[in-house]
Amino acid sequence: MSEATPPGQDPPGGAEPDEAALAGQQRLQEQVVRTGMFGTETTGDTSGYGGLQVRRAPPPSSPRPYGSYFDEVADALATRLEAGGSGFADAVERVVVDRGELTLHVRPEHLVEVARLLRDEPALGFELCGGVSGVHYPSDAGRELHAVYHLLSITHNRRIRLEVSVPDADPHIPSLVGVYPTCDWHERETWDFFGLVFDGHPGLTRIEMPDDWKGHPQRKDYPLGGIPVEYRGATVPPPEERRSYQ
Amino acid sequence: MTTDASTAGPAGPGPGAGSDEGAEGRVYNVGGQDWDEVVRAAQQAGDKTDTERMVINMGPQHPSTHGVLRLILTLDGETVVELRPVIGYLHTGIEKNMEFRTWTQGVTFCTRADYLSPIFNEAAYCLAVEKLLGIEAEIPERASILRVLMMELNRISSHVTAVGTFGLELGATTVFLYGLRIREKVLDVCELITGLRMNHAYVRPGGVSQDLPAGALDAIREFIGVMPEQSAELRSLMDANPLYLARTRNVAYLDLAGCMTYGVTGPILRATGLPWDLRKSQPYCGYETYDFAVPTRTGCDAYDRYIVRMDEIDESVKIIAECADRLASAGPGPVMVANKKIGWPAQLALGLDGLGNSPDHIAHIMSQSMEALIHHFKLVTEGFRVPPGQVYAAVESPRGELGCHAVSDGGTRPYRAHLRDPSFAHLQALPAMTEGGLLADIIAAVASLDPIMGGVDR
Numbered sequence: 292m293s294e295a296t297p298p299g300q301d302p303p304g305g306a307e308p309d310e311a312a313l314a315g316q317q318r319l320q321e322q323v324v325r326t327g328m329f330g331t332e333t334t335g336d337t338s339g340y341g342g343l344q345v346r347r348a349p350p351p352s353s354p355r356p357y358g359s360y361f362d363e364v365a366d367a368l369a370t371r372l373e374a375g376g377s378g379f380a381d382a383v384e385r386v387v388v389d390r391g392e393l394t395l396h397v398r399p400e401h402l403v404e405v406a407r408l409l410r411d412e413p414a415l416g417f418e419l420c421g422g423v424s425g426v427h428y429p430s431d432a433g434r435e436l437h438a439v440y441h442l443l444s445i446t447h448n449r450r451i452r453l454e455v456s457v458p459d460a461d462p463h464i465p466s467l468v469g470v471y472p473t474c475d476w477h478e479r480e481t482w483d484f485f486g487l488v489f490d491g492h493p494g495l496t497r498i499e500m501p502d503d504w505k506g507h508p509q510r511k512d513y514p515l516g517g518i519p520v521e522y523r524g525a526t527v528p529p530p531e532e533r534r535s536y537q
Numbered sequence: 538m539t540t541d542a543s544t545a546g547p548a549g550p551g552p553g554a555g556s557d558e559g560a561e562g563r564v565y566n567v568g569g570q571d572w573d574e575v576v577r578a579a580q581q582a583g584d585k586t587d588t589e590r591m592v593i594n595m596g597p598q599h600p601s602t603h604g605v606l607r608l609i610l611t612l613d614g615e616t617v618v619e620l621r622p623v624i625g626y627l628h629t630g631i632e633k634n635m636e637f638r639t640w641t642q643g644v645t646f647c648t649r650a651d652y653l654s655p656i657f658n659e660a661a662y663c664l665a666v667e668k669l670l671g672i673e674a675e676i677p678e679r680a681s682i683l684r685v686l687m688m689e690l691n692r693i694s695s696h697v698t699a700v701g702t703f704g705l706e707l708g709a710t711t712v713f714l715y716g717l718r719i720r721e722k723v724l725d726v727c728e729l730i731t732g733l734r735m736n737h738a739y740v741r742p743g744g745v746s747q748d749l750p751a752g753a754l755d756a757i758r759e760f761i762g763v764m765p766e767q768s769a770e771l772r773s774l775m776d777a778n779p780l781y782l783a784r785t786r787n788v789a790y791l792d793l794a795g796c797m798t799y800g801v802t803g804p805i806l807r808a809t810g811l812p813w814d815l816r817k818s819q820p821y822c823g824y825e826t827y828d829f830a831v832p833t834r835t836g837c838d839a840y841d842r843y844i845v846r847m848d849e850i851d852e853s854v855k856i857i858a859e860c861a862d863r864l865a866s867a868g869p870g871p872v873m874v875a876n877k878k879i880g881w882p883a884q885l886a887l888g889l890d891g892l893g894n895s896p897d898h899i900a901h902i903m904s905q906s907m908e909a910l911i912h913h914f915k916l917v918t919e920g921f922r923v924p925p926g927q928v929y930a931a932v933e934s935p936r937g938e939l940g941c942h943a944v945s946d947g948g949t950r951p952y953r954a955h956l957r958d959p960s961f962a963h964l965q966a967l968p969a970m971t972e973g974g975l976l977a978d979i980i981a982a983v984a985s986l987d988p989i990m991g992g993v994d995r
């Protein structure tokens with residue numbers, strides 16, 4: 292991949308630019324998240340992949356119409372949000388439709404309001420919450436920690452997903468226990484594994500790890516330790532430092 | 538409903554729970570078989586009044602708590618005032634481990650989560666991976682039938698274990714033996730098909746690990762031939778047994794609103810009268826083409842959950858019979874996706890010393906096709922890459938909705954794989970089902986939830 296346009300393929304002035312070329316140019320603007328192929332940094336990479344640069348994919352955002360029942364859900368939610376005083380764009384950062392699933396990226400301060408509407412509004416009717424799942428993206432500066440809620444509507448037989456992202460420096464998300472009491476343990480688990488703090492949770496304590504455990508094990512920066520097997524001065528490195536395909 | 542007070546508090550005391558330090562009131566260390574001493578000591582203490590409450594640890598090593606589940610009980614006599622379930626004793630870091638293995642190897646880990654329904658863990662995970670890859674439509678028909686077949690066999694073995702241990706915990710050893718006798722037969726069939734009795738790693742991204750071995754269809758037919766009689770025998774011990782009825786009728790009540798509140802699904806939800814079954818409502822693996830019913834009851838109690846489970850066994854037998862007919866009439870065919878960049882290259886064969894690599898396949902890659910060898914090597918060492926994104930795939934496990942949230946960053950390993958285990962959600966409902974009831978009913982309540990701690994703690 293070179294930034295210069297190959298000779299002979301210069302788009303003549305005035306003609307509409309190639310879409311793929313534009314997408315490629317945009318991709319080149321993105322931050323490099325990884326180099327090389329095997330995660331090696333200390334020794335020379337003789338594989339020929341040493342110069343490979345992998346750039347971060349831009350945050351996807353789907354345009355209307357979303358298809359399936361997704362437009363209906365978004366419309367009903369927007370109507371109710373506007374009636375309640377806050378606009379759809381204020382509460383929902385972006386909407387992603389991918390692989391037949393709808394994800395609403397909700398701003399943390401509006402999460403409880405959105406969840407309550409999704410549960411109580413008859414046109415939406417998401418009665419059942421499948422819980423919270425945390426994801427840690429250390430390379431996503433300013434939005435490292437994500438909490439993903441899986442909602443199910445038995446009334447309409449629909450599923451949607453809410454996603455909230457917060458910075459690592461201030462990992463606070465309002466608790467959904469008041470709306471979906473089933474989130475109680477799931478939020479404790481997400482706190483335990485990712486260090487996400489759910490404000491308003493009735494008792495945010497560790498649930499899987501021992502009470503006096505240090506750190507949050509499912510974060511990507513959690514040190515895994517290695518097996519201290521020494522052979523002629525070398526030790527087995529921990530899994531995240533080993534050479535491996537990426 | 539008793540929602541707030543029961544689940545609100547922080548579960549579990551601080552780190553000093555085992556010692557007297559920091560504890561309020563008098564502490565007795567009980568080692569078993571010394572209840573008389575405890576009662577005597579409590580009576581002699583002099584501070585006993587009618588309002589005195591006793592805090593008791595039930596578990597984590599207790600034969601009636603279905604594995605390493607710890608219940609902290611506050612008792613007023615025989616009445617349960619407060620119950621706090623404490624989990625985490627079987628946490629093995631399955632989700633974290635999966636992040637350091639290829640997508641295919643992930644199956645070997647997630648199958649160990651809910652160890653009584655391994656095939657469902659595998660299926661939920663593989664459906665998620667296939668959704669990420671966008672190859673749902675390419676899964677061979679035969680692989681889907683085999684998945685359904687294995688899932689339904691597994692449902693039977695899980696349900697009979699649930700019912701059998703239910704009986705055992707209430708004091709009926711015979712029921713346990715009858716239940717485990719059926720499970721033994723299922724495990725024999727599973728061993729014949731997958732090579733393992735548990736933790737099969739049979740369902741793989743793209744299909745299943747191997748086709749039916751010779752004689753498997755006969756074994757399945759023999760099993761479904763004896764199954765109705767054996768399940769009827771099991772039912773004849775329980776259905777109208779006055780002791781069993783007294784222990785389970787109107788015990789551990791949880792209605793529809795309670796189920797929605799706590800995210801409870803599966804037989805517990807269907808025992809409230811709601812016919813919600815993902816196999817019908819959001820079909821996967823071709824379940825929409827099978828003929829089966831969704832049994833429901835309206836009692837919302839432990840007895841009706843048992844009846845729902847037994848009725849589901851009969852429906853599963855019907856599905857298995859249909860699977861066997863389809864497999865027999867369809868004849869041999871591929872069981873792994875045709876895409877050579879994804880489909881696991883090795884075919885397995887049953888040798889004299891057990892299941893192993895197929896000699897034909899070894900001969901093919903070692904002496905006939907260099908490309909096949911390269912593909913085999915790349916897939917086994919490196920694995921396949923999965924386009925970035927996230928999906929949630931859910932299956933109806935014997936316990937309820939088992940979901941898999943899989944996230945890919947475009948690499949050869951899961952960036953994050955989370956199993957939404959039904960038992961995890963169900964245990965939260967335990968205080969609502971038992972507080973205000975009798976101590977003995979806790980046993981029936983836990984058994985009727987059928988929690989598997991391997992799945993709860995992962």
